[in-house]
Amino acid sequence: MVKTIAVLGGGYAGLRVVKCLTHKKVDARIILINKNKYHYESTQLHEVAVGNKEPSDISFDIRAALPDSVDLIVDAVTSIDRENHRVMLQESDPVEYDYLVNALGFESESFGIKGxxxxxxxxxxxxxxxxxxxxxxxxxxxxxxxxxxxxxxxxxxxxxxxxxxxxxxxxxxxxxxxxxxxxxxxxxxxxxxxxxxxxxxxxxxxxxxxxxxxxxxxxxxxxxxxxxxxxxxxxxxxxxxxxxxxxxxxTTGVQGSHVICDSGYSQKRNRVVVENDLRVKDHPDEFLIGDVAAVPDPDSGRFYPTTAQIAVAQADCAASNLAALLDGRPTSDFHFSSVGTVCSLGPGSGVAAIDELGHWKFKGHKVGLLKRIVNDRSVLELAHVKEMLASR
Known part of the structure; x- marks a missing residue:
């Protein structure tokens, strides 16, 4: 019987998992569940917040970016019935799964500060x-x-x-x-x-x-x-x-989706400590990636920060491990090597440290172009050239 993979969240991590799984042509039904019909570049929300960009500049239609073989459900996840392998939705019937990839993203964190x-x-x-x-x-x-x-x-x-x-x-x-x-x-x-x-x-x-x-x-x-x-x-x-x-x-901090706490996970700030292959301990059918996952760095012992770059790398690992499980092969541990950090200071300036092909440091107007390249690359990796050009 064909297995069902449910992917929760159409952000960087969730969309990347779906793209990798379809590229690998896994023998499984893939269902993507996202509360919106569009994907947005969360790393550019601050530009919309001040009016330097419009929503259409940082978003694209998810259905148009997905292969026809992938089912898309536009609805909000309310909780996960982990024992019975069901995703509970706000408007739709529960979705049953054999494997789950939870990439539900982040929410603002108040740290209990009054007001x-x-x-x-x-x-x-x-x-x-x-x-x-x-x-x-x-x-x-x-x-x-x-x-x-x-x-x-x-x-x-x-x-x-x-x-x-x-x-x-x-x-x-x-x-x-x-x-x-x-x-x-x-x-x-x-x-x-x-x-x-x-x-x-x-x-x-x-x-x-x-x-x-x-x-x-x-x-x-x-x-x-x-x-x-x-x-x-x-x-x-x-x-x-x-x-x-x-x-x-x-803008002080973020935590994982409230669905984590509501579903009974052992968590801190709605993040769950996962195994080295990104699965949940005692739940080998579940992968957690992105903002809802606390992933230990084997070198430092600390948890990796929750960035889009790391989320995409986790998605690649989770997709490969899912393909391995479907083929009866062992999974592999997650390893990450940063390509660098780009911080914009408005559209015309910024600072960047790039670790690909050497150690490069940039500051000033050059970083504006570099940031544009990074944004275009992320859209291209998640969708198609058409969406990349439409975001210009």
């Missing part, structure tokens, strides 16, 4: 990115009648990768907002509040320092070593220090 959910906005999909944009534009426009300086104060909570790239996009967008809403020159201010003392620690010191200087030279105020203790309506607190502002954007 985050009530008084700040985060973005983890297109709808929430558009909500951030609408809030920014509505608040800036209100200044004409409110004359409240806090309507011009933007607070970015967190200087991780997403937060830093968001700051770069804000630099690009602020002059346009100033003209559009007839605001005083230099009236819009941006403060970034970060608990860690080092910014962009994954990059060499000279590149991270250059990025910080670029941002501060363009008016961004970065408050490192400043842990957020509370978010209020109109301000962010770090112990006794208060930062006023009516635009509060939360």
């Amino acid at each position: 985050v959910a009530e008084h700040s906005l985060s973005f983890n999909d297109i709808d929430s990115a558009l909500a951030v944009r609408a809030h920014i534009e509505r608040t800036l426009a209100r200044y004409a009648t409110s004359h409240d300086q806090n309507d011009l104060h933007i607070l970015v909570c967190g200087a991780g990768f997403t937060g830093i790239e968001l700051l770069g996009e804000l630099i690009e967008r602020i002059p346009e907002w100033t003209r559009q809403y007839s605001l005083p020159e230099g009236g819009i201010t941006v403060d970034c509040i970060e608990a860690g003392k080092k910014i962009l620690p994954m990059l060499p010191e000279n590149l991270s320092s250059w990025a910080v200087k670029y941002l501060t030279d363009h008016g961004i105020k970065i408050h490192s070593g400043t842990p957020i203790t509370e978010v209020r309506a109109g301000s962010v607190l770090s112990n006794d220090t208060e930062f006023p502002g009516n635009i509060i954007i939360w």
Whole structure:
């Protein structure tokens, strides 16, 4: 009897698994379940959030990118009945599976800080990115009648990768907002509040320092070593220090999908520690990859960070191991070698450390082109040339 493989999530990892499985021509029915009919490049959501890109620029239709042999169900996963091998859906009947690839992605993480959910906005999909944009534009426009300086104060909570790239996009967008809403020159201010003392620690010191200087030279105020203790309506607190502002954007951290907790997995922050071949202990029919997986690095003993680059590599490994299981062959352990890190600081600048064909370091305008190449490559690997060209 033909086996059924259910793949949950149409993000980088989920789509990559499907593409690899179909390329290998595995003898199995493949079902992809995703809550939207489109795939979006989550690494570019910050550009939509400030209005430098539109949703159509970072998304494509999933059905058009899939082979006809793959079944697509557009619905939200509510839980997984692991004992009975069933995926429970919000609107549709349960889906039965023989093998499961869980790649459900991420959600915003508040770390239990008071007021985050009530008084700040985060973005983890297109709808929430558009909500951030609408809030920014509505608040800036209100200044004409409110004359409240806090309507011009933007607070970015967190200087991780997403937060830093968001700051770069804000630099690009602020002059346009100033003209559009007839605001005083230099009236819009941006403060970034970060608990860690080092910014962009994954990059060499000279590149991270250059990025910080670029941002501060363009008016961004970065408050490192400043842990957020509370978010209020109109301000962010770090112990006794208060930062006023009516635009509060939360980029401090992410966790895995709530479906993990709701399905009874042993987890922390909705991430599950997996075996070296990416399967779940005592559940050899389940693979977890991407943001819902805690994958140990055999060299350091620490868990790999949850990045798109690592998620795609995990997808390749999971697909190969699924093909092996269907053929009665042993699985292989996951191994990862980074090709480097590219951090944009708006469309015209950035910093990058590339580890392919040597160790290359870039900063400035060249990184804008490099980022475009990286984005095009990810679309090409997940879909087709047509979708890549359509995203331009």
